[in-house]
Amino acid sequence: MDVGIVGYGSYIPVYRIKVEAIAKVWGQDAETMRKGLKVDEKSVPAPDEDTATIAVEASRNAMLRARINPKRIGAVYVGSESHPYAVKPTATILAEALEATPNLTAADFEFACKAGTASMQAIFGLVKAEMIEYGVAVGSDTSQGAPGGALEYTAAAGGASFIIGKANLIAKLNGTRSFTTDTPDFWRRERQAYPRHGGRFTGEPAYFKHILTASKNMMNGLGLEPKDINYFVPHQPNGKFPRQAAKKLGFTEDQLLQGLLSPQIGNTYSGASPLGLTAVLDIAKPDEKILLTSYGSGAGSDSFVFTVTDKILEVQGLAPKTSDYINKKKYVDYGTYAKYRGKINLADE
Amino acid sequence: MTEVPRFWREIPQRYNLIGNKCRKCDWINFPPRSICKKCNDHDFERFDLKGEGKIITYTIIRAAPLGFEDLVPYAIAIIRLDDGPRITAQIVDCDSSEVDIGKRVKVCFRKIAEDGKAGAISYGYKFKLV
Incomplete structure (x- = not known):
């Protein structure tokens, strides 16, 4: 029995801050930061946006494309490292907003930047096992970067949602593989506002080892080579790492660039890949193949291969495209950004 | 302090703009009512508002109530929905100078209020310019 994606949707907040605006405040050279990270600007959530509101907007777009009765949804999973509550699920808010309640299961996932693909993998399993008819898997984040730190240039906000099922597929799942180790390259302790990372340690033994191994295992498992893949979509913590990973795997820039959004919106963490x-x-066009490989610090990668079906052409225009959200933007200065992100300590706090 | 039980009861209307329609006179009530505003009848059916309409008047809030101080200046508008009812809501993702009578708006899902850093978060509808 085939399983795959029935509907998809995205959401990116309208506000942006440029690398120059951040560098100016902290006395750093904007050109050096921009060239080093290959990121020009990042998305900023409005003060009334959070992981739940982004998950709802993205999932409503996915439902427009899936065209199914929400009561047929059997599971809602939301992956994020910035759930609004420490205890109280984002997934129940989303399930209620989709009117999928009450006869379903719902839960929140957390695995740094790969919580979204972890939720996708779990939903694929439930559908494949015929425990549910449809499931919703979301990756959504309003990520945190400490003021003045390297992560502040990239920690962004956005999310994507997928309605997964076994009928009327727009992209068939050919397979999924994961690669996981205990690698402390990035973390945020309980009650800490900002994460910490291991500097250069986040590169070779962390991002590259996991992304490259999971991607190779996935392609080898299906007998595929890079030339058989039309689009490679890796996790994108910046604009530099994905390019290096693609090159090492043997992909061209043409195979990478359509799915590489971090230069324009930053790293949306669970929402990124x-x-x-x-x-x-x-x-995408019918019969094209997509290799998706996430990366989450801590660390692991989930890899998926999809084959696009001819039904894709019916649904592409049913909801706003991701490029619509990328192109619609309003710039804020650092002061406004700091206020929106709660980085300013008020007198009564 | 946010009234958790009241917000919980109002989730259908706040999340999904679900009103009711009088079976006797076809009047659409939002928020849903137990007695029809138009004919005082009690017989209703569910009515899902589509969430699009236009601004019929607005004001810019510069001295905000408790909990909304960080948002100033922000626009609160009365919107005539295409389905008929009028609704009062915040207009987001724009400068207050962009808000004007007659402009088209569309619903979006946002955080409405939170009871401090430790309290419950309330979600619901706001609107953005189309």
């Missing part, structure tokens, strides 16, 4: 997948699905 899922949002890249939505940007590819927006323009």
Whole structure:
């Protein structure tokens, strides 16, 4: 029995801050930061946006494309590292907003930047096992970067949602593989506002080892080579790492660029590679193959291969495209950004 | 302090703009009512508002109530929905100078209020310019 994606949707907040605006405040050279990270600007959530509101907006777009009765949804999973509550699920808010309640299961996932693909994998399993008819898997984040730190240039907000099922597929799942180790490259302790990372340690033994191994295992498992893949969508913590990973795997820039959004919106964490997948699905043609490989610090990668079906052409125009959200933007200065992100300590706090 | 039970009861209307329609006179009530505003009848059916309409008047809030101080200046508008009812809501994702009578708006899902850093978060509808 085939399983796959029935509907997809994305959401990116309208506000942006440029690398120059951040560098100016902290006395750093904007050009050096921009060239080093290959990121020009990042998305900023409005003060009334959080992981739940982004998950709802992305999932409503996914439902417009899936065209199913929400009561047929059997599971709602939301992956994020910035759930609004420490205890109280984001997934119940989303399930209620989709009117999928009450006869379903719902839960929140957390695995740094790969919580979204972890939720996708779990939903694929439930559908494949015929325990549910449809499931919703979301990667959504309003990520945190400490003021003045390297992560502040990239920690962004956005999300993607996928309605997963076994009928009327727009992209068939050919397979999924994961690669997981205990690698402390990035973490945020309980009650800490900002994460910490291991500097250069986040590169070779962390991002590259996991992304490259999971991607190779996935392609080898299906007997595929890079030339058989139309689009490669890796996790994108910046604009530099994905390019290096693609090159090492033997992919060209043409195979990478459609799904590479981080230069324009930053790192949307759990939303990052899922949002890249939505940007590819927006323009994909029937029979094209997509390799998606997430990365979550801590550390692990989930890899998926999808084959696009001819039904994709019916749904691409039913909801806003990811490029619509990328292109609609309003710039804020650092002061406004700091206020929106709660970085200013008020007198009564 | 946010009234958790009241917000919980109002989730259908706040999340999904679910009103009711009088079976006797076809009047659409939002929020849903137990007695029809138009004919005083009690017989209703569910009515899902589509969430699009236009601004019929608005004001810019510069001295905000408790809990909304960080948002100033922000626009609160009375919107005539295409389905008929009028609704009062915040207009988001724009400068207050962009808000004007007659402009088209569309519903979006946002955080409405939170009971401090430790309290419950309330979600619901706001609107953005189309």
